[in-house]
Amino acid sequence: MAVYIATSSNEDAAPTVPRAYAWVVFALTFGLLLSDYMSRQVLNAVFPVLKAEWSLTDTQLGSLSSIVALLVGILTFPLSVVADRWGRVRSVTLMAGLWSLATLGCALAASYNQMFAARFFVGVGEAAYGSVGIALILSIFPAHMRSTLTSAFMAGGPVGSVVGMALGGIVAAHFGWRWSFGTMAAFGMFLVVFYAVIVRESKLRPERKPAAGAGPTAAAQPLKLRAIFSGLFASRSVVSAYVGSGLQLFIMAAMLAWLPSFLNRYYGLPTDKAGVAAAAFILVGAIGMTVCGIVTDRISRSAPSRKWNVAIVYSLLSAGFLLAGFMMPTGTGQLVMLALGMAMVAGTTGPAGAMVANLTHPSIHATAFATLTLANNLLGLAPGPFVTGLIADRVGLMGAMQLVPLIALAATAAFIFGKRHYADDLRHIRGLST
Template sequence: MDHRETTQKNYSRFSAWYILIICSLLYMVNYIDRQVLSITVVHIQAELGLGDALIGVIQTVFFMSMAVFAFPAAYLADRWSRPKCVAIMAVLWSIFTFITGLGRSFLGILLPRALVGVGEAGFTSGGIPLIASAFPEKARGLAMGIFNMAIPIGSAIGMLLGGVIASTWTWRAAFFIFAAPGVLLGGLALLMKDFSKQTKMEKTEDDVSFFKAAISLYRIPTLRWLYLGFAMQNITLFSFLTWTPAYVMRAHNVDAAAAGMKIGLIAMMAVLGSILGGIAADAWQKRNKRGRMLTAFWGLAAASALLVLSLMMELSGIGFVLGLIYGASSVIPLPAITAVTQDVAPSHLKSVSWGMNAFCCYVLGGAWAPMIVGGISDVLGGGASGLKIALLFSTLGGFLGAACYRISSKTYHDDLQRAAED
């Protein structure tokens, strides 16, 4: 019997759903804390005198810190305790979210944001494998769809409430308020059941080195192209989440609360996309041996085209309607991608597989996007027009990512069978 089947049988229905709920709530708080900076950008710039390029640097350093620690954190999670890793990292990022609100200079914002990234990297590396191992393969897409709902919900809450708090009180208050939930949920995470305690691995599996683990994953064709595609996809996504609130405020001359409402509604539409993405990935997989990766391909291709049209229309009128549809379609690939990183990875490298995905996502694409978009905006004179052109440039990542997913789909079935036999 393979490791994954043994793992699932050792989880009660309650234990599996407890893991999914706690990890999903933490993921939601994770994205709330990410988006608070995006919606308060204009306020921070006004008080600290920072240009678009420097704000972009802050976001890039945040993402790069996630990249640097994602793989080591995943390696640690596979060999220590996933619930403890999740709990510690949640408390860590919450503390430094609070400290960000105390910042009085560029470095005062930059350094704590980098440490927020460290905490968030460790969380996903432990949480995703727990969910994947608690649910059977046939239901994994739906479970990951529920988990990934946290991205749009958290983003929307961060935008909506963050904008209101910043406009009503101060941008600092938003960081202080949103730092609290992660500490509470971190405590509850300690009660999750760790699958590594249910099954003994062979010594040769436990002792595999960090670099051998990376090489083993790189040799799986499906993962190789998936990792690159996810990096390209997140060039577009990170640019959108970082810069569209500021773009809306400039283009339509509105405050943070109004911009947060508009972008928050787009983010909320992604809840629908996450559910549909999980259902579609599982359903298509039953009919087609490459179904999950084809779901990711078509979802990302459609989302990228919709975003181009929406930005051309300045997210106004029909452009806003297209933006709402983009919000739903932008996350359709995520349940499939998350599941595939676990489907085709060896059982003892589940956490490392996601950690490698996160590492590649940031280093090969996503982490650089905020800085590049901010730099292009400054070169073009800033303002609404410069930022619009920079955002349009970022959509190239989505189209490249879709192409990578299409290539990955060609080897998915064979790699899935190979993993099941291990």
């Protein structure tokens, strides 16, 4: 039977998992990531309806979106540590079940406070899924596929957002907004049952094949907490990658949350059409994320430090296109510029993930991705919708959207700082690994 054998000069052992089963696990784990973001972003499609029905301010609407990302940011690290000890498969199943039930609670909410409470538990359920899911996938595939799998898996976020907003808007228009949440909850529960039946921890941890040159005592030993923290923040460049990635995703989060409302208010689109149109922009972002990752790998194949240059270019291009778009009058020209900006805005995800992997020891990669998720949520995904709503209540949604792309300049500064120290930091990491 064909198997994938992960090999790396920095890893003590290589897990072997049947190739077909590895891809089945990837597909199911990716499917749950779609459910994650469908449950998270369906809210944005029904913003106009909730605003009218419950007389909510833009700040309140933004808080319903941001509370999920805030909980993800706060809980991702501790829950990732728990998942590593309790079992990743068991943890994934429990988390997906929780966010699906909480999404059903959103469908039953009768007020802003009840909706906020339900969204709170959506955030708790989704908190560590991204880091645990990618760690599970990377553990059963070869090391040389790490960048490709990371970008492909993370692209599930925008794709799930697309489906959530488009389907949510359509369902809301025909059956009411409560059915939008109910549909997402049903899809999540279906996948949870399927996942629990097919994916087994024992199948993901078969006998391990020693890597070349590994001695009989090469078994990995659990690291102490101090050593883990030291490895996660050992270099200035890895901290810069965390910060730059998080700041850039501030823009993506704001676009995810407010594009349906933007199209509703300034283009006069009804809820269902606004959701579908916004989903098209997010799909452009998902495609752009994947394409940018592939381009980055090709450009930096012989010179890894070029990843920093590429990330800088993506940040500046996204800022330029989005600023130009929101400064233009409504119409086709504006939509084209916004689409170009969306294609670039999440392009830094792949380079940032690769830089974090390069700058941390393989023994703490799962925790490093949890830390990256923490930065992405606390610096970007959580404050993006809320801050944009806060500004919109004061200067209007158009004014707020014109200010959001400026965050890319701060992300650019972080990437420039990281590039200056990357070579020295990488030599240091490699020295510790030998």
